[in-house]
Amino acid sequence: MVTTYIPKGRTALRSMISHKAKYALRALVALARADQDRPLAISDIAKSQHIPKKFLEQILLDLKHHGILESKRGKGGGYILLKPADRISYGEVLRIIDGPIAPLPCLSITAYRRCADCIDEQRCETRRVFSEVATQTRRVLDTTTIADAVAEPFETQLAS
Amino acid sequence: MVTTYIPKGRTALRSMISHKAKYALRALVALARADQDRPLAISDIAKSQHIPKKFLEQILLDLKHHGILESKRGKGGGYILLKPADRISYGEVLRIIDGPIAPLPCLSITAYRRCADCIDEQRCETRRVFSEVATQTRRVLDTTTIADAVAEPFETQLAS
DNA sequence: TTTATACTAGACTAGTTTGATAGGGTATAG
DNA sequence: CTATACCCTATCAAACTAGTCTAGTATAAA
Numbered sequence: 001m002v003t004t005y006i007p008k009g010r011t012a013l014r015s016m017i018s019h020k021a022k023y024a025l026r027a028l029v030a031l032a033r034a035d036q037d038r039p040l041a042i043s044d045i046a047k048s049q050h051i052p053k054k055f056l057e058q059i060l061l062d063l064k065h066h067g068i069l070e071s072k073r074g075k076g077g078g079y080i081l082l083k084p085a086d087r088i089s090y091g092e093v094l095r096i097i098d099g100p101i102a103p104l105p106c107l108s109i110t111a112y113r114r115c116a117d118c119i120d121e122q123r124c125e126t127r128r129v130f131s132e133v134a135t136q137t138r139r140v141l142d143t144t145t146i147a148d149a150v151a152e153p154f155e156t157q158l159a160s
Numbered sequence: 161m162v163t164t165y166i167p168k169g170r171t172a173l174r175s176m177i178s179h180k181a182k183y184a185l186r187a188l189v190a191l192a193r194a195d196q197d198r199p200l201a202i203s204d205i206a207k208s209q210h211i212p213k214k215f216l217e218q219i220l221l222d223l224k225h226h227g228i229l230e231s232k233r234g235k236g237g238g239y240i241l242l243k244p245a246d247r248i249s250y251g252e253v254l255r256i257i258d259g260p261i262a263p264l265p266c267l268s269i270t271a272y273r274r275c276a277d278c279i280d281e282q283r284c285e286t287r288r289v290f291s292e293v294a295t296q297t298r299r300v301l302d303t304t305t306i307a308d309a310v311a312e313p314f315e316t317q318l319a320s
Numbered sequence: 321t322t323t324a325t326a327c328t329a330g331a332c333t334a335g336t337t338t339g340a341t342a343g344g345g346t347a348t349a350g
Numbered sequence: 351c352t353a354t355a356c357c358c359t360a361t362c363a364a365a366c367t368a369g370t371c372t373a374g375t376a377t378a379a380a
Contacts, residue, residue, distance in 0.1 A: 016263055017290070019368065022275070025286050041326075050277040055369055061328065074377030075325045090289055103176050115182070117210040125309035126185050129250055129300070130177070136296035140289070149285035179339065201355070215340055221357065234348030235354045 021097040023051045024059050028093065028146045031069070032085035039071070039078030059097065066096045086147035094141060101137060103130045181257040183211045184219050188253065188306045191229070192245035199231070199238030219257065226256045246307035254301060261298060263290045 026049045034040045042060060046053040060079055063069045070082040081088070094101060095110065102108035106115050106127055118124060186209045194200045202220060206213040220239055223229045230242040241248070254261060255270065262268035266275050266287055278284060 016265070022264075022286055029285050039326095043326085050279065052369065054371080057327075058329095058369095064327095071327065072377085073325085073327055073375090075323095075379055077326050077377075079327095104182075105176070119210065125189050126182055129304050129309060132300045132304075133297050136300060137293050140292045140296060144289050144292075149289060178337095199355095203355080212340065214342080217356075218340090218358090224356095231356060232348085233346075233354090233356045236349065237347085237355050239356090 017094065018098050020055075020059060021094055023049070023056060024063060024093055024097045025090065025146075025149070027051065027056060027060060028063070028068070028081070028085075028088060029149050031079060031081050032146045032150050036080065039076070039080050041078035044078070062096060063093070068093070068096070081146075084147070085150060086145045088146045089142050090144045090146075090149075091138060091141035093146075101141060102134045103137075104134075107131055107134050177254065178258050180215075180219060181254055183209070183216060184223060184253055184257045185250065185306075185309070187211065187216060187220060188223070188228070188241070188245075188248060189309050191239060191241050192306045192310050196240065199236070199240050201238035204238070222256060223253070228253070228256070244307070245310060246305045248306045249302050250304045250306075250309075251298060251301035253306075261301060262294045263297075264294075267291055267294050 027045050030045050030049055031040055042057055043053055045051065045060075046056045060069060060071075064071055064079070064082075067082060068088055069079045071077070071079050091101060100108040100111040102111075104115070104127060105111065105113040106118065106121055106124070107130060114121060115124075118127075121127060187205050190205050190209055191200055202217055203213055205211065205220075206216045220229060220231075224231050224239070224242075228242060228248055229239045231237070231239050251261060260268040260271040262271075264275070264287060265271065265273040266278065266281055266284070267290060274281065275284075281287060
């Protein structure tokens with residue numbers, strides 16, 4: 001068989017972001033678009049963004065614990081951005097939800113770990129190449145904020 | 161709990177490359193360094209690169225099926241590069257082993273799929289941001305070859 | 321103060337993927 | 351003809367994902 005293996009559930013591969021992260025980002029965009037004086041209810045976000053409500057609860061709670069959101073309970077309650085949208089980067093959200101961004105554990109600052117089978121890290125060719133990937137990815141994700149996402153759309157290019 | 165969840169097994173996340181891909185790349189580098197006139201045995205690669213032999217068999221077979229390698233059976237057999245090292249890109253190998261490189265299925269050309277819960281793909285903010293990530297990643301991975309990896313090492317930067 | 325609303329917490333589950341291992345089969349050099 | 355080394359398929363345990371379920375607790379409005 002000379003077919004490329006493509007995992008079913010996710011169409012593609014490990015370099016994909018999780019549904020959870022996608023939901024988190026969409027929810028934050030929705031919150032950034034909403035009235036900042038009144039909390040936005042989970043159920044409203046879930047409905048407008050097509051996200052399973054109970055799953056979204058977990059996600060927003062997580063973001064709250066990490067100081068991104070603030071919540072208000074009771075009737076008329078919901079979530080509000082704690083930090084301004086232009087101070088919430090995609091990288092920050094991804095690190096909270098999916099973990100470190102580095103494509104190899106040995107390239108992560110926040111969660112460095114040596115590869116178990118690595119012979120000489122300093123001379124590892126794979127590490128060297130993916131270091132460049134990590135740098136580029138980080139540059140984009142850490143400089144793009146929820147506020148940028150809320151701004152007018154521009155052209156989206158296809159890739160790979 | 162205000163702790164960032166980090167998967168145990170892999171230290172980091174979905175944006176990591178798989179062991180399989182790492183093994184494939186390491187094996188190709190080893191093959192590129194070896195004498196091109198004589199096949200290099202799986203067991204030799206496995207030993208020198210610290211890769212489980214039977215697992216490596218699968219990987220090399222896969223690379224052979226995709227026209228990267230050539231094999232010779234029997235005594236004195238093994239693998240040889242079919243394409244020159246400077247014509248084997250990291251991106252090509254990763255697509256064979258791990259699947260499409262795009263961080264979202266809706267950004268992949270080779271395996272495009274619409275996100276099930278997407279409301280308006282053209283205006284999807286997440287898609288727009290990750291499109292840039294995909295472009296950068298692709299640029300690095302498709303222009304770096306096994307031959308580059310074999311060349312002298314330069315400084316490796318940490319990221320994320 | 322009642323009651324509806326909304327957040328909090330964590331256990332649980334079905335399904336998929338990963339990273340292997342096992343056990344043969346097949347070709348080839350000597 | 352036999353030892354060697356690649357070829358191929360099947361199977362498996364552990365981990366991860368994407369949820370769901372249950373059982374609350376806190377707050378605000380009426």
